[in-house]
Amino acid sequence: MAAVLSVAEVSKSFGAVQALNKVTFExxxxxxxxILGENGAGKTSLASVLMGLYQxxxxxxxxxxxxxxxxxxxxxxxxxxxxxxxHFSLVENMTALENIQIGLxxxxxxxxxxxxxxxxxxxxxxxxxxxxxxxxxxxxxxQRVEIIKALYRNVSILILDEPTxxxxxxxxxxxxxxxxxxxxxxLTVLLITHKLEEIVQAADRVLIMRHGRIEGDLVVSETETxxxxxxxxxxxxxxxxxxxxxxxxxxxSISNETALALxxxxxxxxxxxxxxDDINLEISKGEILGVAGIDGNGQRELxxxxxxxxxxxxxxxxLDGTDITSQTISERIETGIGFVPEDRHAEGLVLSLSVAENxxxxxxxxxxxxxxxxxxxxxxxxxxxxxxxxxDIRPGDPSLPASALSGGNQQKVxxxxxxxxxxxxxxxxxxxKGLDVGATRFVQQKILEASRRGVAVLYISTELEHVLEVSDxxxxxxxxxxxGVVDPTTTSSQEIGMLMTASKGE
Amino acid sequence: xxxxxxxxxxxxxxSSVRLGTPIAFAALGGVFAERSGTYxxxxxxxxxxxxxxxxxxVFITGSVFAGLICGLICGMLxxxxxxxxxIKLRVNQLVAGLAVNILVAxxxxxxxxxxxxxxxxxxxxxxxxxxxxPGLSSLPVIGxxxxxxxxxxxxxxxxxxLSWWWLFRxxxxxxxxxxxxxxxxxxxxxxxxxxxxxxxxxxxxxLAALGGMHLVLSQVYVFTEGMSAGKGFIALAAxxxxxxxxAGAIAAALLFGFFxxxxxxxxxxxxxxPYQLFLILPYVASLAALIFLVGKTRAPASVxxxxxxxxR
Numbered sequence: 001m002a003a004v005l006s007v008a009e010v011s012k013s014f015g016a017v018q019a020l021n022k023v024t025f026e027x028x029x030x031x032x033x034x035i036l037g038e039n040g041a042g043k044t045s046l047a048s049v050l051m052g053l054y055q056x057x058x059x060x061x062x063x064x065x066x067x068x069x070x071x072x073x074x075x076x077x078x079x080x081x082x083x084x085x086x087h088f089s090l091v092e093n094m095t096a097l098e099n100i101q102i103g104l105x106x107x108x109x110x111x112x113x114x115x116x117x118x119x120x121x122x123x124x125x126x127x128x129x130x131x132x133x134x135x136x137x138x139x140x141x142x143q144r145v146e147i148i149k150a151l152y153r154n155v156s157i158l159i160l161d162e163p164t165x166x167x168x169x170x171x172x173x174x175x176x177x178x179x180x181x182x183x184x185x186x187l188t189v190l191l192i193t194h195k196l197e198e199i200v201q202a203a204d205r206v207l208i209m210r211h212g213r214i215e216g217d218l219v220v221s222e223t224e225t226x227x228x229x230x231x232x233x234x235x236x237x238x239x240x241x242x243x244x245x246x247x248x249x250x251x252x253s254i255s256n257e258t259a260l261a262l263x264x265x266x267x268x269x270x271x272x273x274x275x276x277d278d279i280n281l282e283i284s285k286g287e288i289l290g291v292a293g294i295d296g297n298g299q300r301e302l303x304x305x306x307x308x309x310x311x312x313x314x315x316x317x318x319l320d321g322t323d324i325t326s327q328t329i330s331e332r333i334e335t336g337i338g339f340v341p342e343d344r345h346a347e348g349l350v351l352s353l354s355v356a357e358n359x360x361x362x363x364x365x366x367x368x369x370x371x372x373x374x375x376x377x378x379x380x381x382x383x384x385x386x387x388x389x390x391x392d393i394r395p396g397d398p399s400l401p402a403s404a405l406s407g408g409n410q411q412k413v414x415x416x417x418x419x420x421x422x423x424x425x426x427x428x429x430x431x432x433k434g435l436d437v438g439a440t441r442f443v444q445q446k447i448l449e450a451s452r453r454g455v456a457v458l459y460i461s462t463e464l465e466h467v468l469e470v471s472d473x474x475x476x477x478x479x480x481x482x483x484g485v486v487d488p489t490t491t492s493s494q495e496i497g498m499l500m501t502a503s504k505g506e
Numbered sequence: 507x508x509x510x511x512x513x514x515x516x517x518x519x520x521s522s523v524r525l526g527t528p529i530a531f532a533a534l535g536g537v538f539a540e541r542s543g544t545y546x547x548x549x550x551x552x553x554x555x556x557x558x559x560x561x562x563x564v565f566i567t568g569s570v571f572a573g574l575i576c577g578l579i580c581g582m583l584x585x586x587x588x589x590x591x592x593i594k595l596r597v598n599q600l601v602a603g604l605a606v607n608i609l610v611a612x613x614x615x616x617x618x619x620x621x622x623x624x625x626x627x628x629x630x631x632x633x634x635x636x637x638x639x640p641g642l643s644s645l646p647v648i649g650x651x652x653x654x655x656x657x658x659x660x661x662x663x664x665x666x667x668l669s670w671w672w673l674f675r676x677x678x679x680x681x682x683x684x685x686x687x688x689x690x691x692x693x694x695x696x697x698x699x700x701x702x703x704x705x706x707x708x709x710x711x712x713l714a715a716l717g718g719m720h721l722v723l724s725q726v727y728v729f730t731e732g733m734s735a736g737k738g739f740i741a742l743a744a745x746x747x748x749x750x751x752x753a754g755a756i757a758a759a760l761l762f763g764f765f766x767x768x769x770x771x772x773x774x775x776x777x778x779x780p781y782q783l784f785l786i787l788p789y790v791a792s793l794a795a796l797i798f799l800v801g802k803t804r805a806p807a808s809v810x811x812x813x814x815x816x817x818r
């Protein structure tokens with residue numbers, strides 16, 4: 001029997017970037033294949049080719065042995081290929097049932113046909129409220145809607161793009177179990193991920209990608225995880241290096257001088273919604289306080305309240321004994337607060353400006369960047385040169401526009417700039433979002449270095465693993481409240497999972 | 507000033523409907539465009555091209571029906587031109603819309619000289635006359651306003667109803683709205699996003715053209731340069747006020763028509779007051795309505811942005 005899917009010598013480039021380089025593999029019925037790789041390794045590009053979103057420059061895709069031209073997403077769907085994107089492809093202000101119907105032929109939209117949707121739900125044990133609007137749903141349910149949408153179209157190949165990145169730790173295991181149920185029912189699942197433990201739990205085979213090539217096509221049960229990671233990182237890195245995760249020196253001493261103190265801080269919207277609800281936190285000099293939580297529980301508001309972007313309704317914020325509650329953003333920057341926002345494209349950088357301009361943009365009032373009343377270009381360039389060298393930003397030319405850099409290097413620009421600004425406090429939000437393992441480690445090391453100089457660090461992230469790695473203490477945020485503060489060396493993911501979902505009043 | 511009397515109210519209502527109908531057609535066209543994700547700032551141009559198309563069609567063939575078809579085609583072409591600019595070439599939608607307006611203003615002025623020659627601006631054409639709906643037209647107050655109008659008004663009502671049904675009750679309408687909200691979601695679900703967007707702008711242009719044709723075929727029976735006189739822009743406000751629904755947009759357009767009618771009445775009854783003051787009324791009303799009456803409903807999420815399939 002021919003393979004359900006066979007990809008032969010597929011290449012795709014974007015300008016000078018070779019996103020896919022002669023990719024070849026096969027997938028069978030009832031098999032889960034993990035696709036592992038760093039950012040920019042070509043995982044998502046490969047998926048986009050299979051979905052008909054990108055047209056390959058060369059090569060061929062065959063389904064059940066028949067060559068197929070996947071010219072657009074509807075052709076891919078007609079051929080039984082469905083994909084769940086990292087960012088859901090759902091229309092927010094429509095109901096689940098409406099979303100499922102979009103693009104279907106009339107015969108599948110009758111009341112009678114739609115009854116099958118409920119059948120799919122009970123088959124796979126999904127719990128979905130079909131009359132609810134998608135915008136009112138929790139993330140886990142949106143993901144189920146996406147999967148049902150695909151299954152109702154009778155897909156035989158389901159591509160999942162980093163599906164667990166949006167889930168709470170307690171939701172991950174049930175989700176991986178559901179993947180096994182789908183595979184047992186004969187589906188072919190392509191699981192794009194960079195989490196090795198998920199591959200071990202859910203996948204039969206793993207394709208390891210690097211620089212657009214397939215570096216390995218291995219059977220998961222016969223492969224050690226460090227072998228996967230060394231293939232993913234390339235020959236320069238050994239797998240052993242990566243699994244070594246202890247970044248902070250154990251038992252490091254932290255001064256008992258308080259740097260940042262938030263007392264009874266609340267942010268209430270005009271409609272009475274409490275985005276932040278009675279937050280009390282203290283960070284000592286040189287301490288890294290991690291903030292863990294499911295996305296959208298007040299992390300963003302907390303960071304913005306501290307940095308002065310969001311005005312607080314109640315409470316007091318004190319930094320090194322000075323009340324900064326009513327200070328403006330620029331005053332806070334001068335005081336020595338560095339801020340790495342979550343969205344580096346929208347908030348961290350001006351993509352059309354050069355790297356050099358971006359490094360100076362937050363502190364352009366600094367006398368060192370001024371020459372009389374004018375901007376001192378030379379000072380900016382030399383400052384940027386130093387930053388580029390120290391943070392190993394590539395390509396190492398600060399006159400390039402920020403948009404020319406890869407995501408990891410863009411993050412280094414923001415991080416470098418903010419760490420230099422942060423003489424007292426560094427607030428980082430999702431600093432490793434979308435970064436590969438190497439860049440993540442680098443970023444974390446730089447943050448640790450800052451803390452060693454006595455800078456207090458607030459490390460906000462939904463990547464629990466990373467929070468636990470770097471933090472001295474971890475506060476868990478849920479529904480705008482701090483539901484608990486735990487010691488990362490002694491806590492368990494169950495404990496944190498409970499705190500993350502702790503509702504008010506508990 | 508004048509007191510309350512039924513005849514006067516009836517008269518004002520009738521002229522409200524007449525003055526509001528062109529705006530209503532354009533606003534309905536705008537609803538289609540925005541529901542598909544495109545701001546159609548070129549509604550004004552659509553109206554003008556429809557007006558010239560209809561006038562020349564009737565002038566050359568002598569048939570009102572031929573004029574109607576000719577106007578519709580001109581409107582669709584205007585819509586598709588905007589489509590080519592914003593969907594294919596991804597020009598900023600507001601800039602492209604304004605550019606089309608300026609282009610159409612020039613082309614129609616030129617076209618009018620070509621078609622009507624020396625008579626330009628004075629060539630009277632055949633048009634529609636009032637069609638009374640027996641029975642209903644004798645209703646007090648509203649009878650003459652809603653049941654003693656020209657055929658294009660009845661067409662507006664029918665098209666408005668069909669539009670509502672198509673957008674909110676049909677399968678294709680669901681796909682169509684999905685395109686405007688989240689084109690990628692629609693695309694991966696198998697909807698032909700680009701085709702939908704072009705179709706939307708063709709419909710949008712045709713509806714705007716109907717607005718312009720109402721001016722020529724039902725109101726003044728002559729084409730003059732720039733005769734749409736900003737109605738296409740008031741229609742843009744009517745779309746928002748009508749919350750992107752066909753019925754809402756038509757109602758909002760008729761409301762603006764009402765203020766226009768009141769403005770005329772006030773002009774005639776107060777000859778001492780500079781008439782420019784009254785001319786402001788419809789625009790103040792549209793501003794005020796936008797500020798005070800707009801609720802929580804938001805614009806279709808993707809409106810104003812170009813959809814790029816191979817975006818990394």
